[in-house]
Amino acid sequence: MHFWLHVLKQGNDAIHLPNFRTFVVLETPVNYMEYDFRAIEKKWQDEWRKRNTYRVTDDNSKPKFYVLDMFPYPSGAGLHVGHPLGFIASDIYARYKRLNGFNVLHPMGYDAFGLPAEQYAIQTGRHPAETTQENITRYREQLDKIGFSFDWDRQVKTCEPNYYKWTQWIFLQLFKSWYNCKSKKAESIDTLIAVFQSEGFKGEAHEFLTGDIEHDVQPFTAEAWNGFSEKEKSGILMNFRMAYLSEAWVNWCPQLGTVLANDEVKDGVSERGGYPVERKRMPQWSMRITAYADRLLKDLDALDWTESMKDAQRNWIGKSEGTSIRFKLEKHDGVVEVFTTRPDTVFGVSFVTLAPEHELVNVVTTDEYRAAVDAYVNVAKNKSERERQADVKTVSGQFTGAYVLHPFTGARVPVWIGEYVLAGYGTGAVMAVPGHDSRDHAFAKHFGLPITQVIQPKDGAADVTAQSYDDKEGTCINSDFLNGLDVKAAIRRAIEEIEKRGFGKGKINFRLRDAAFGRQRYWGEPIPIYYKDGIPTPLSENELPLVLPEVDKFLPTETGEPPLARAKDWKYNGQYDYEWTTMPGWAGSSWYFLRYMDPKNENTFASADAINYWKQVDLYIGGAEHATGHLLYVRFWTKFLYDIGKIPVEEPAKKLVNQGMIQGTSQLVYRINGTNEFVSFGLRKEHDTTALHVDVNMVDNTVLDIERFKTWRPEFADATFILEDGKYICGSEVEKMSKRWHNVVNPDSVCDQYGADTLRMYEMFLGPLDQAKPWNTNGISGVHNFLRRYWRLFHDAQNNFSVSDEAASKPELKTLHKALKKLHEDIERMAFNTGVSTFMIACNELTDLKCNKRAVLEPLTIALSTFAPHIAEELWEKLGHSNSITAETFPAFDEQYLAESSFDYPVQINGKVRFKQTVAVGLSPADIEKEVMTGEEIQKWLEGKAPKKVIVVPNRIINIVV
């Protein structure tokens, strides 16, 4: 006699004998008789913890492999099924590498400083440390359920003093360094001071400054330097430090009350919250990432990252090669320096445009135009970033009354100001060539300025008065010594001539700007600086960590100072104010991969031994949205630490894989307007309806659970429904997974229903790792079914363990080795979706063969432990092993079994026949040795083989099926 066991959706177990007529309707049919994943998964998670199975040591006898996930920010919402996608992939790869004899570092931690915890603190008064810790605890619970092989002993939290002590330490190193453009590396600021003491500063004549670092330091002699006050010296050195304080244009977000870095601003609004962002000039700590622009760009080539990721960084760095040209002012001593990538069009200049913020605007404006210019500049200044960006189509500008002289022709060229010229890029001034630049063209048209053609397109005439010809192809005309040259040659010739005559010089510009580093926020690392007599002074290293002080409120002070100004008696030595801004979110994440190597070290950020052993991340998995933020900053800090001799590698991660986002599938119901009646999806067009999002957990495969819906919200308690086929069918839409759309699916609920192994395999099965895809559970039963069938291979009909020690047959071995070979390939190239299929195919074949042979099941189970570690461990134990399966070796495949029954099928090419593709037909290896046959030989060769099917296209055998 057998009985049925069903489970209520809520998790209440109930046993039903067959003659019972009352049944529990199943949400998810699960037969606990067989594969009891709940017991198995709990057992092994406990067991792994007890045995410290995944503890990692710096074992020099094995090759190392470092698999890293981008650590999560622990938000209050907990994990949804999208979060673990990358973690599962990295876990499979880490387990695979471990089984292949590597010593694998696979850690996890938390990026724990950040805005949401602080916003929550402002609203509720709860300390961010407290809520962050709660969120971390919740994350850990969720992560533990999925069966990851993280070494939790190495966990890091960026908000803990023993971690941010070293973030502050790195800040101090940056503060104490400058970038030498000659040696192309960061060096101790002492070397610069030594130069100043002995020879002063010669401006551009100093080779180490001929790079692209911008500063406004006037030349001085050694005597002058030695006579400067401490404050003056400090001010000058600030222009060279890697971490520096300066008056700078920043992205100010009034709603968030803080400054944002460029990558934190999207389309003129803050990435977090979507609040407007303005330009504001204020004292600001910055990181001189621009010094590394060229190296950050160049070193991308050697990285094993996707092209799109590298391109995103290339775009962001935005290198453009061109030249600066100085235009002498007509009635002043000064010059207007412009930057252009098209010096070949210099004879087409009809005016020069300055950015409204340009410092020369005030100087050159004539009295006649002063009022108009002031008005224009004022309007421009008061516009927010967003307004300015939204407004790109309107042409605006103002003549200053001033003229410059064309360097080659001496012609008078009017000086305008225009919003379309950006203060922060190049020199903040452009030479306008309306014939060959569409923006200049629009400006010229609008203000009736002359348009000259200086480039002749190859395919004949272009009417530049109607439209500018921007292409970098053609021949120079109306251009004196450039006439007849094509664009490329003309650019070279023009630069040569400009340099020779001293009008300017070839120059490389980057779009990349220095990164704003101070945040007017509480929940971040304090910047280890205090102000002694107005001089920003670093703490000494043994004074670290500078611990985040307590404050009464997390808001700015009444006078607008950052929250840290509220901290009572928080002064250096009881007398000097500390810096009140804190570090941005990206600070802690810019070096965490190093801390995992030696997370508990009290004396240094990580010991030299550990760093030399682990070196860098071999495989880094995370979201593509970090392309221009985290991934650029972590490369920057890595290069810096390399320069100052602290680490042996220049790049944080050799290989980067971006996992695609898992979107939510929102479910919609249709309420007939003005009623409380809901109409099913298929019939909604017959009514005037409004779509409402409903909780996806109330919907099973588009069918709404009406009873649950009624209890969901009080207003739906007496709702009525128009059904189709007796069901209420919901509409669906793919949207970002968020509470707002009620489409969040938790990994916990999937683990409860199907188990962690099913969740792991299903997330992989969903599609290619790097692709964005909506979450749906349509296929999850297929994956779950696979695991049950796999379980059944080891058990008889009564669920008794039953594995045979007989030798495996050839077809069984063939199935095994085919699967192993494919798994090696699938996992190596991170095609985990096909990896799941490979297991399924093998399982199907073995089921068909009724194979329960140890010789086949043992190796396959080791392979399965990468994807589904819990069930694999359980079966491994049942197979009589007392050791954890993690101690095994990933089974190698044996070509012999594959070769024995397959051959390369012949294809005739130009009268010769070649063997191209391996097809299994059961021929002897001797047949395969022949590489080339004529058509006649094939006929002979086939004799006696009785092929089932031979497809012959005139004179050509396409395929043979035996």
Next chain:
RNA sequence: GCCCAGGUGGCGAAAUUGGUAAACGUUGCGGUCUCAGAAGCCGUUGGGAAUACCCUUGAGAGUUCGAGUCUCUCCCUGGGCACCA
């Protein structure tokens, strides 16, 4: 506007170097088991044609004995950058 990735059945997708397109899963349909629901198991599921034939990888051309894969043009979707001179 510039740069990148992609477009294959009802759906998620596979095809790794140019070699039988649609593996694997799901959905639908049919069957089996059952007093019965569910699960399980078996068959079938790109299109057309009365069988073993033909057509089919966004569109069009090209290279090749052979193209989802390579080249060119175009269309569409997603992503990045953007008055960056």
